[in-house]
Amino acid sequence: MLxxxxxxETIRMVQKENLDIRTITMGxxxxxxxxxxxxxxxxxxxxxxxTKAERLVSVGEEIEREYGIPIVNKRISVTPISMVAEAxxxxxxxxxxxALDDAAAEVGVNFIGGxxxxxxxxxxxxxxxxxxxIPQALAATGRVCSSVNVATTKDGINMDAVYKMGQxxxxxxxxxxxxxxxxxxxxxxxxxxxxxxxxxxxxxxxxGEPECVINVGVSGPGVVKNAVEKxxxxxxxxxxxxxxxxxxxxTRMGELVGRAAAKKLNVPFGIVDLSLAPTPAVxxxxxxxxxxxGLERCGTHGTTAALALLNDAVKKGGAMASxxxxxxxxxxxxxxxxxxxxxxxxEGTLTLEKLEAMTCVCSVGLDMIAVPGDTxxxxxxxxxxxxxxxxxxxxxxxxxxxxxxxxxxxxxxVEFGGxxxxxxxxxxxxxxxxxxxKRGGRIPAPINSLKN
Amino acid sequence: xxxxxxxxxxxNRVIISVIGKDRVGIIAGVSGxxxxxxVNILDISQTIMQDLFTMIMVGDMTESTVELAELKNxxxxxxEKLGVRIDAQHEDVFRYMHRI
Numbered sequence: 001m002l003x004x005x006x007x008x009e010t011i012r013m014v015q016k017e018n019l020d021i022r023t024i025t026m027g028x029x030x031x032x033x034x035x036x037x038x039x040x041x042x043x044x045x046x047x048x049x050x051t052k053a054e055r056l057v058s059v060g061e062e063i064e065r066e067y068g069i070p071i072v073n074k075r076i077s078v079t080p081i082s083m084v085a086e087a088x089x090x091x092x093x094x095x096x097x098x099a100l101d102d103a104a105a106e107v108g109v110n111f112i113g114g115x116x117x118x119x120x121x122x123x124x125x126x127x128x129x130x131x132x133x134i135p136q137a138l139a140a141t142g143r144v145c146s147s148v149n150v151a152t153t154k155d156g157i158n159m160d161a162v163y164k165m166g167q168x169x170x171x172x173x174x175x176x177x178x179x180x181x182x183x184x185x186x187x188x189x190x191x192x193x194x195x196x197x198x199x200x201x202x203x204x205x206x207x208g209e210p211e212c213v214i215n216v217g218v219s220g221p222g223v224v225k226n227a228v229e230k231x232x233x234x235x236x237x238x239x240x241x242x243x244x245x246x247x248x249x250x251t252r253m254g255e256l257v258g259r260a261a262a263k264k265l266n267v268p269f270g271i272v273d274l275s276l277a278p279t280p281a282v283x284x285x286x287x288x289x290x291x292x293x294g295l296e297r298c299g300t301h302g303t304t305a306a307l308a309l310l311n312d313a314v315k316k317g318g319a320m321a322s323x324x325x326x327x328x329x330x331x332x333x334x335x336x337x338x339x340x341x342x343x344x345x346x347e348g349t350l351t352l353e354k355l356e357a358m359t360c361v362c363s364v365g366l367d368m369i370a371v372p373g374d375t376x377x378x379x380x381x382x383x384x385x386x387x388x389x390x391x392x393x394x395x396x397x398x399x400x401x402x403x404x405x406x407x408x409x410x411x412x413x414v415e416f417g418g419x420x421x422x423x424x425x426x427x428x429x430x431x432x433x434x435x436x437x438k439r440g441g442r443i444p445a446p447i448n449s450l451k452n
Numbered sequence: 453x454x455x456x457x458x459x460x461x462x463x464n465r466v467i468i469s470v471i472g473k474d475r476v477g478i479i480a481g482v483s484g485x486x487x488x489x490x491v492n493i494l495d496i497s498q499t500i501m502q503d504l505f506t507m508i509m510v511g512d513m514t515e516s517t518v519e520l521a522e523l524k525n526x527x528x529x530x531x532e533k534l535g536v537r538i539d540a541q542h543e544d545v546f547r548y549m550h551r552i
Contacts, residue, residue: 011471
């Protein structure tokens with residue numbers, strides 16, 4: 001039996017606290033689209049995506065209407081293009097990005113992920129062409145997202161790839177200089193990348209995945225913040241319990257929507273990603289959840305502990321609510337996409353160093369951080385190396401999505417618009433790490449990877 | 453406290469929520485729409501929450517002459533006339549969130 005209080009609680013979450021499903025993402029395998037002729041491969045890719053995902057958007061809208069829960073994004077992830085394109089006789093994969101972009105536009109999704117390569121142990125011919133094509137591909141397309149996995153706990157850190165990605169990030173920013181380096185907002189460098197992540201820009205359809213699958217990403221920082229505010233003067237046990245209960249309810253919505261979408265589209269249901277994903281909208285902020293716990297400003301001392309509690313409680317509550325949990329699952333801290341993070345960064349309380357510490361205890365990593373446009377590629381590579389080292393040693397996913405905004409310096413602002421938000425430029429350290437990142441080779445896998 | 457009973461409706465129930473400034477004719481207006489659509493009202497509860505009139509209706513759509521999407525459109529038209537917000541959601545949303 002449902003009580004009226006329970007009904008009112010659900011309605012309040014949706015209407016007042018911005019509860020929504022952040023994304024339903026259809027994963028599509030493109031492994032059968034390889035062809036020596038790149039044009040033929042692109043045509044196969046376009047045809048397969050537009051066939052499989054033809055009804056994705058309309059089904060998403062149908063579910064929104066039936067259940068009255070907004071589904072903010074409908075998206076697509078595909079097999080890493082480096083693998084699909086490798087058989088084609090060409091030395092540039094930009095046309096593959098264009099095929100993805102066209103297919104995404106045709107079916108009406110706002111982002112498509114999978115212009116990706118997995119190079120944690122080494123780089124193949126296809127991986128190299130793909131990575132070299134990233135800056136141009138992200139400048140030439142609007143919906144394509146790119147990701148590169150450069151490290152795993154099992155294999156260590158491919159420092160050649162890390163250095164290369166430092167250069168690619170800078171080049172991507174330059175080619176999209178007219179939009180404050182927007183291309184970099186669609187490019188993620190990973191350690192221990194999950195293969196079923198529904199969230200952009202890091203989504204791709206992993207090699208162990210089925211032909212087609214539906215994954216769901218939930219949201220709900222606003223709901224958690226409201227719940228946390230209600231237990232303002234209570235102890236940590238109560239606080240953790242409150243977050244857990246709330247995360248449970250949010251995740252149940254993800255499970256419901258994912259199963260409904262999978263059934264209507266007649267594809268298997270993959271996972272629910274239990275992430276607290278903020279948006280620039282007021283009241284939809286992870287930073288504000290941390291502040292509601294009793295911090296005057298996100299980024300001050302105590303922030304890492306608060307985030308650790310939040311992240312853990314979200315997982316505990318969410319894990320009980322869904323049969324299949326996957327993806328990134330944790331709290332996101334993308335600076336430009338979170339009103340509270342933006343404020344804290346503008347005031348100088350939230351720094352790059354503090355963000356790095358925070359990534360040790362939550363999912364993802366240095367996310368949507370704008371740095372000065374003249375930051376050298378070696379420094380970007382060193383930032384990536386630091387972040388992936390945290391992931392590799394702690395056996396978790398970490399990632400870097402950093403924007404060296406062309407022509408901008410500390411104190412300036414960048415504006416990406418929409419869900420990507422805006423961000424102040426924050427400082428990086430001046431002394432060079434060039435000699436270190438250029439040593440070449442691979443940092444060996446850590447001792448804690450030897451588990452067999 | 454009102455409860456929604458589990459023993460009727462066969463999974464075809466909708467929760468209709470009405471929130472807005474209190475005035476004459478809200479219940480009549482909403483139930484008029486439901487009558488036209490042949491939706492049986494199983495339960496009504498109303499209260500004043502934060503100075504706003506709040507009504508929850510549970511409707512059974514088994515014999516309904518319209519689909520949920522169309523019912524929502526009809527209710528929205530009525531909502532505009534009454535100056536309130538009306539939502540209709542499948543009951544699974546509530547059941548899933550609060551029950552395993």
